[in-house]
Amino acid sequence: MAEILTDWGEFKVSAEPGLRVSPADAEKVSGWILKPEGMCRDELCVPLSTDARRGGKIDLAAFWQTLGNPVLSDQSGDVWVLGTAAESRADALAGLDAPDFTLPDLAGVPHRLSDLRGKKVFLTTWASW
Amino acid sequence: MWQELFDSLNTENFAIVAVAEESLGAEQARPWIEQANTTYWNLIDVDHRVAALYGMVNVPQCVWIDEAGHIVRPPEVAGSTDHFRRMDPATRTLAPEDMAARLATREAYMQAVRDWVRTGKHALAADSVQEKLPRITPEIALADANFRLGIWLRRHGRETEAAGFLAEASRLHPASWNIFRQAAEKNETGLAAGPEFWERVQALGDRPYYEPPDLPGL
Numbered sequence: 001m002a003e004i005l006t007d008w009g010e011f012k013v014s015a016e017p018g019l020r021v022s023p024a025d026a027e028k029v030s031g032w033i034l035k036p037e038g039m040c041r042d043e044l045c046v047p048l049s050t051d052a053r054r055g056g057k058i059d060l061a062a063f064w065q066t067l068g069n070p071v072l073s074d075q076s077g078d079v080w081v082l083g084t085a086a087e088s089r090a091d092a093l094a095g096l097d098a099p100d101f102t103l104p105d106l107a108g109v110p111h112r113l114s115d116l117r118g119k120k121v122f123l124t125t126w127a128s129w
Numbered sequence: 130m131w132q133e134l135f136d137s138l139n140t141e142n143f144a145i146v147a148v149a150e151e152s153l154g155a156e157q158a159r160p161w162i163e164q165a166n167t168t169y170w171n172l173i174d175v176d177h178r179v180a181a182l183y184g185m186v187n188v189p190q191c192v193w194i195d196e197a198g199h200i201v202r203p204p205e206v207a208g209s210t211d212h213f214r215r216m217d218p219a220t221r222t223l224a225p226e227d228m229a230a231r232l233a234t235r236e237a238y239m240q241a242v243r244d245w246v247r248t249g250k251h252a253l254a255a256d257s258v259q260e261k262l263p264r265i266t267p268e269i270a271l272a273d274a275n276f277r278l279g280i281w282l283r284r285h286g287r288e289t290e291a292a293g294f295l296a297e298a299s300r301l302h303p304a305s306w307n308i309f310r311q312a313a314e315k316n317e318t319g320l321a322a323g324p325e326f327w328e329r330v331q332a333l334g335d336r337p338y339y340e341p342p343d344l345p346g347l
Contacts, residue, residue, distance in 0.1 A: 117196070
């Protein structure tokens with residue numbers, strides 16, 4: 001099993017070394033779907049090398065890197081981070097639509113920033129440290 | 130400190146979202162939140178997701194968002210000042226004039242927020258916000274990945290392994306106090322303000338720790 005940390009959540013999936021996962025799990029984690037022409041999302045398809053799709057598994061780490069995103073794992077290869085490329089993050093910010101997030105309060109109740117649309121919002125960070 | 134601001138505005142048209150960047154878990158923030166007894170959103174961000182999304186490098190930093198969900202002021206220091214750098218190291222106290230200046234800055238900042246909420250003043254034009262946005266570089270993106278892995282490993286009891294990733298994150302993104310202080314030693318009051326922190330602050334020289342926002346009275 002591998003633990004995969006993404007910007008939209010944490011996933012536990014069955015994986016072989018190199019983060020080779022089933023096409024179903026690849027879709028669950030990344031939102032990209034395996035098709036004959038490669039990995040696809042909406043209208044966009046990115047070719048996948050034969051090595052990155054051998055044995056019916058998808059090398060999710062290799063694919064994620066192909067997209068230009070940072071990929072990192074712990075020494076044992078059990079925990080992976082599939083990050084987001086600087087360029088897409090910078091573009092998202094430069095659009096000036098406040099990047100949305102959902103976070104819990106102390107009681108664990110989730111709150112979504114965009115639910116406050118229609119109000120002026122003062123977003124501030126702090127910490128105990 | 131924001132409750133006073135929230136109460137003074139008392140309008141349906143305004144919300145405060147206070148996000149606690151607590152990579153060690155919600156319990157770190159609990160006593161503070163319970164004591165503050167606030168009526169606005171107090172959220173817990175164990176992955177420092179908000180800092181990454183908005184390119185924040187310290188706390189407290191804030192962003193002003195208008196009714197349409199657009200950023201009208203980029204991440205800025207929320208009323209804190211550098212007076213702490215002149216604190217008496219033995220007694221951890223400030224000179225009375227520094228105390229007063231610090232308080233005045235905080236009050237001026239709160240007033241700026243109030244003016245914005247009431248009249249729209251101080252909201253910046255889109256091109257001006259864009260110009261002031263933090264630059265997210267490939268090094269920062271990689272730093273954030275290292276940081277995410279480091280704090281996850283630490284939360285799962287793998288401190289030794291975590292330390293390497295946290296150090297690498299700080300090396301890749303040296304401007305982030307947010308990242309640095311998650312790995313830094315803590316003093317006896319639980320603050321990541323040991324000798325290593327003070328050395329780093331001193332190394333800033335004339336550069337600010339809390340960069341003052343471009344607002345009147347600040």
